[in-house]
Amino acid sequence: MLEGLKTIVQIFAALAIAAAPLYGAGEKPDIDAILKLFEKKDYDGVVAKVDEAGSAGDEAAFLLNLKGAALTKKKDYPAARQAFQQALQLSPGLFAAAFNIGETDFLQRNYANALDWFRSMLVSDPRNELLQFKIFLCQLQLGDKEAAGKTLSKMRYPGDSPAWYYAQAAWEISAGDKGKAKKYITAARSIFPGKTELFDETFIDLGFPK
Numbered sequence: 001m002l003e004g005l006k007t008i009v010q011i012f013a014a015l016a017i018a019a020a021p022l023y024g025a026g027e028k029p030d031i032d033a034i035l036k037l038f039e040k041k042d043y044d045g046v047v048a049k050v051d052e053a054g055s056a057g058d059e060a061a062f063l064l065n066l067k068g069a070a071l072t073k074k075k076d077y078p079a080a081r082q083a084f085q086q087a088l089q090l091s092p093g094l095f096a097a098a099f100n101i102g103e104t105d106f107l108q109r110n111y112a113n114a115l116d117w118f119r120s121m122l123v124s125d126p127r128n129e130l131l132q133f134k135i136f137l138c139q140l141q142l143g144d145k146e147a148a149g150k151t152l153s154k155m156r157y158p159g160d161s162p163a164w165y166y167a168q169a170a171w172e173i174s175a176g177d178k179g180k181a182k183k184y185i186t187a188a189r190s191i192f193p194g195k196t197e198l199f200d201e202t203f204i205d206l207g208f209p210k
Contacts, residue, residue, distance in 0.1 A: 029053035029063065038070060046070035061091030068100055077104045095125075102134065107205060111138045129155065129163035130198075136167050137202070140174055162188035166199040173208050181209070 029049065037045040050067040053060075068083035081104045087097035102117035115138035122131045132155050139148035152171060155164045165188035172181035189196050203209075 029059075031059075031063070034063070034066060038066060041073070043070035043073045061087040061094050061097060064090070065094065065097045065100065068097070072100070072104060072107065077108055080104055099130070106134065106138070109141070111141045114138050115142070127156075129159050129161045133163040133167055133199075137170060137206070140170060141206070145174070158191065162192045162196045162199050165191070166196075166203070170203070170206075170208065178209050 029052075034046055034049045037043075037049065047067055047070050050063045050070075053063055064083045064087035068080040068087065071077075071080035071083060081101060084097045084100045084104070087094055088101070091097070098121055102114050102121070105111075105114035105117060115135060118131050118134045118138065122128060122135065125131060132151060136148050136151040136155070139145075139151060148171070152167050155167055157164050165184045169181040169184040169188075172178070172184065185196075185200075188199070
């Protein structure tokens with residue numbers, strides 16, 4: 001799934017790049033270079049570069065979130081969570097860092113904790129399709145199909161993301177209908193080209209068929 005964090009990370013690259021410079025001449029970290037290290041899966045390199053940066057403000061929050069993403073790929077979940085928490089302390093409104101805290105629980109199959117976290121986030125962002133999707137999956141993985149069904153019924157069709165389609169696919173997989181699930185996934189890839197990676201990787205993490 002944290003391959004999918006690359007997507008979350010890149011969403012906030014613009015935020016970091018646009019942040020007001022807080023460095024002297026030649027001191028500003030090369031964010032594009034650090035992102036390229038992440039894309040090359042040089043996660044040790046990402047961690048090292050972020051630690052060297054010593055940045056502050058919103059830019060520091062972005063870099064700490066990126067460090068957390070790299071640590072999650074290394075499956076060092078405690079250190080990743082700490083990085084995400086530090087990012088959130090510096091920039092309380094940084095969605096990626098908040099989301100990734102819940103994601104560390106999700107990836108460790110601590111679905112009850114992840115459910116509580118994503119629900120708490122949804123309170124202030126009730127139309128967020130990614131949060132709805134993660135809540136639905138947590139409920140499904142916990143075996144609470146009644147709650148999962150209610151969450152699914154509230155998800156907007158077709159929505160602004162592949163969330164509804166992948167939620168429907170997960171529901172069909174849980175019911176044993178892999179063929180119908182594949183149709184939903186195919187439709188999502190057609191309607192939202194280039195935007196399904198995060199959802200595909202979630203399915204891989206859950207062991208769902210492609």
